[in-house]
Amino acid sequence: MPVVLAASVEHASVFLSLFIILAAAKVMAEVFERLRQPAVVGEILAGVVIGPSLLGWVHPSDLISVLAEVGVIFLLFNVGLETKPQDIFRVGMRAFAVAVLGVILPFIAGYLIAIWWDGSFVEAMFIGAALVATSVGITARVLGSMSLLDLETSRIILGAAVIDDILGLIILSMVSSLSGGSVDYFGLAKTAGLAVLFTVFVAVVGAKLMTRIAPRINGLRIGQPFFNLGLILCLGLSFAAMYVGVAAIIGAFLAGMALAEATEGNQKMHRMTSGVTEFLVPFFLVNIGMQLDLHVFGEASVVVLAILTTVIAVITKFIGCGLGAWGMSRRDMAQIGVGMVPRGEVGIVVAQIGLGLGAIKPHFFATVLFMAVATTLIAPPFIKIFFAEDKDKDGKPDEFEEHDISDEFARLG
Amino acid sequence: MPVVLAASVEHASVFLSLFIILAAAKVMAEVFERLRQPAVVGEILAGVVIGPSLLGWVHPSDLISVLAEVGVIFLLFNVGLETKPQDIFRVGMRAFAVAVLGVILPFIAGYLIAIWWDGSFVEAMFIGAALVATSVGITARVLGSMSLLDLETSRIILGAAVIDDILGLIILSMVSSLSGGSVDYFGLAKTAGLAVLFTVFVAVVGAKLMTRIAPRINGLRIGQPFFNLGLILCLGLSFAAMYVGVAAIIGAFLAGMALAEATEGNQKMHRMTSGVTEFLVPFFLVNIGMQLDLHVFGEASVVVLAILTTVIAVITKFIGCGLGAWGMSRRDMAQIGVGMVPRGEVGIVVAQIGLGLGAIKPHFFATVLFMAVATTLIAPPFIKIFFAEDKDKDGKPDEFEEHDISDEFARLG
Numbered sequence: 001m002p003v004v005l006a007a008s009v010e011h012a013s014v015f016l017s018l019f020i021i022l023a024a025a026k027v028m029a030e031v032f033e034r035l036r037q038p039a040v041v042g043e044i045l046a047g048v049v050i051g052p053s054l055l056g057w058v059h060p061s062d063l064i065s066v067l068a069e070v071g072v073i074f075l076l077f078n079v080g081l082e083t084k085p086q087d088i089f090r091v092g093m094r095a096f097a098v099a100v101l102g103v104i105l106p107f108i109a110g111y112l113i114a115i116w117w118d119g120s121f122v123e124a125m126f127i128g129a130a131l132v133a134t135s136v137g138i139t140a141r142v143l144g145s146m147s148l149l150d151l152e153t154s155r156i157i158l159g160a161a162v163i164d165d166i167l168g169l170i171i172l173s174m175v176s177s178l179s180g181g182s183v184d185y186f187g188l189a190k191t192a193g194l195a196v197l198f199t200v201f202v203a204v205v206g207a208k209l210m211t212r213i214a215p216r217i218n219g220l221r222i223g224q225p226f227f228n229l230g231l232i233l234c235l236g237l238s239f240a241a242m243y244v245g246v247a248a249i250i251g252a253f254l255a256g257m258a259l260a261e262a263t264e265g266n267q268k269m270h271r272m273t274s275g276v277t278e279f280l281v282p283f284f285l286v287n288i289g290m291q292l293d294l295h296v297f298g299e300a301s302v303v304v305l306a307i308l309t310t311v312i313a314v315i316t317k318f319i320g321c322g323l324g325a326w327g328m329s330r331r332d333m334a335q336i337g338v339g340m341v342p343r344g345e346v347g348i349v350v351a352q353i354g355l356g357l358g359a360i361k362p363h364f365f366a367t368v369l370f371m372a373v374a375t376t377l378i379a380p381p382f383i384k385i386f387f388a389e390d391k392d393k394d395g396k397p398d399e400f401e402e403h404d405i406s407d408e409f410a411r412l413g
Numbered sequence: 414m415p416v417v418l419a420a421s422v423e424h425a426s427v428f429l430s431l432f433i434i435l436a437a438a439k440v441m442a443e444v445f446e447r448l449r450q451p452a453v454v455g456e457i458l459a460g461v462v463i464g465p466s467l468l469g470w471v472h473p474s475d476l477i478s479v480l481a482e483v484g485v486i487f488l489l490f491n492v493g494l495e496t497k498p499q500d501i502f503r504v505g506m507r508a509f510a511v512a513v514l515g516v517i518l519p520f521i522a523g524y525l526i527a528i529w530w531d532g533s534f535v536e537a538m539f540i541g542a543a544l545v546a547t548s549v550g551i552t553a554r555v556l557g558s559m560s561l562l563d564l565e566t567s568r569i570i571l572g573a574a575v576i577d578d579i580l581g582l583i584i585l586s587m588v589s590s591l592s593g594g595s596v597d598y599f600g601l602a603k604t605a606g607l608a609v610l611f612t613v614f615v616a617v618v619g620a621k622l623m624t625r626i627a628p629r630i631n632g633l634r635i636g637q638p639f640f641n642l643g644l645i646l647c648l649g650l651s652f653a654a655m656y657v658g659v660a661a662i663i664g665a666f667l668a669g670m671a672l673a674e675a676t677e678g679n680q681k682m683h684r685m686t687s688g689v690t691e692f693l694v695p696f697f698l699v700n701i702g703m704q705l706d707l708h709v710f711g712e713a714s715v716v717v718l719a720i721l722t723t724v725i726a727v728i729t730k731f732i733g734c735g736l737g738a739w740g741m742s743r744r745d746m747a748q749i750g751v752g753m754v755p756r757g758e759v760g761i762v763v764a765q766i767g768l769g770l771g772a773i774k775p776h777f778f779a780t781v782l783f784m785a786v787a788t789t790l791i792a793p794p795f796i797k798i799f800f801a802e803d804k805d806k807d808g809k810p811d812e813f814e815e816h817d818i819s820d821e822f823a824r825l826g
Contacts, residue, residue, distance in 0.1 A: 011482075011655060011661075012652055012655035012656050012661075014479055015482075015648060015651055015652040015655060015661060016652050018483075018648050019645070019648040019649045019651075019652050022644055022645055022648055023645045023648075023649070026635060026641050026644075026645060029635050030633055030634060030635045033634035033635055034634055039635065039636075062476070063475070063476060063479055066427055066476055069424075069428075070431070145636060220443055221443060221446035221447055222439060222442050222443045222446055222452065223452075223558060223691075224691055227688065227691060228439050228691065231435055231439075231691075231692055232432070232435055232436045232439060235428060235431050235432040235435055235436075236432045236436070238428055238432075239425055239428040239429050239432050242424060242425035242428060243425050248424075248425075248428065268684055271681055271684040271685055271688065272684055272685065272687060272688030272691060273688060274685060274688070275640065275684065275685030275686060275687070275688030275689050276688050276689055276692050278636075278637055278640060278641065278644075278685060279644055279689050
């Protein structure tokens, strides 16, 4: 009797964590929607509240971080499904300029702050690297919920995020090998080349291949063939992306993009995918919030450094990416700039690698963590404001999703 | 450089496992559909093939077993969504008779085989208990894919499975405390009472509550309010069910049933839920297959015991549950009997508890494992055959899901 209960209670605790995370995220999302603030901010704050910093109801774990990663992968897969390759190719040069300037400025600024504070050369290189990588998940989530993913500026942001990730990979690899004393330029070039090849190959060949085999997919006897193909492609390319060294979300985004044309108008498949996304994205957002350990900020000097770094991270990314879009209207430049601000989990990963190598000191780690979460919290309200007019132009009301459901009720119920 | 790669490759291995499991399951499902065999059988066999027994590409892990459990929970939640409480209440007495007879016969038979072979008293009680609990997930999956969940016999199976689980809990608790030397009858009664109360309360009050608050849910500002409420309710009641001691899937089924009326005709919500199910159920099925360690069956005597136990497990459940439906047509009795045959993961859990308590010897553990997987593999083809006519009556072709998608293409694309 006690054994049976012990076994089921132990298992039950996992489900209790999942339940708490999901419920807290959705309640905070609802609260923030009512305050006319972005739901993502509410969900990240839910993580801060229920995580170790405050209530301690849930703690970061391997399981939650895997669910979080699967969540953000499906989020980007979903975004990819609404993005045709030519949409990105058309804005390719501009996206490249946005990515490059949005990498150089934050890197230099991060390096300089760290040196000026009390950092070593390697430490400063790490802080610079941590300020580089944009985490496009947050922006994609906000733009997706406003259904503005088909704007030109949205596409430039998505394209720049892909390129930005490859540049970030190269810088991180370089910085990591610096901490070992020497840089393996050959290995570096190989990884970078592989990453570029993978991205270009999937983007160019993937969509054509999928569009060509679409009729065959439709002829499969398995239920929901497109959805199942999507799942397999999404996980497979996420793994392949990780394997060549870029972020898994790049692979997932490319998988979605490859299927964008073949599944256009396949509402059933899109809804099934968005079901997975809606279920798992809260774990991604709450997990970001849980990373923030408020106890580190007992010392006033750390707080100053963290805030300063965050401000610099926001400004340099905003200006760098905005300048990359030179020639477009000021509003477009501002949209692109703000869309690239969130660093999210990518900055955290860079800091963790630095800490693991013994290359950065705890106060710099805390600083990067704060910067990553803070930029992710700061950006969404500005994204909402800067993109607000385009939304009105679309004529889609704020609560279009609910209206969508009501429509269905009217039609089907 | 090496560190970065090591970090991403380590993480990548998790995604590689997920990819392999999903791809293998879907490929085998397609192969079995083409052979006109149930897809579930293919997916379980995929687990045997890629698991430690044969290829060894993936191994059971905590992560996979959590994904598996979340998968079967959503499966039962989905089934619940298509089952209104009165559908179950109407068949309540019959379901009770089916459950009770379907518990008594296999228990006695299991006890007798074990005693006759070389088992101790406690050991034989464990084998009896392991033969008791039906795992309704497999049957629900097969009937759901044939869209026959609204048949009277399907409802009796679902109702009997809920009651069966509570009876199984009581027997398992009793047997477990036996191995400790004494039975705590008071604790036992308390657990059983709590389980019954929980089930009845949610079934009776849940649906009324949800139907009443449905208009308010529709007024929430969060996107997809019904889907999100469903997620929270599903995880919450799964946890609550585990906490009172019944299987999590009972809680999930009740959560779905509570929402069945409020979300009737809400196709969007149903599709989003089925997206989660389609994604995660392969992990449940593959995980069952992975449990089977073929190496244990090197000794001929174990093979004999395993096959004998499986045959007895199938026959006693089939006859017991069939007799419970006395008064219905022979076909109905056969449908109900065969629908209750799969033991799946429930039998495995019982055996694991017995092994953990040191109460059963390895060859009995191997036997129960074999019986659990084998009954799960044997039942689906018979379910398909016994229910085939009802399906034809519905006029729904075998591949209705694909036709459904093609219809949508025609309409939307």
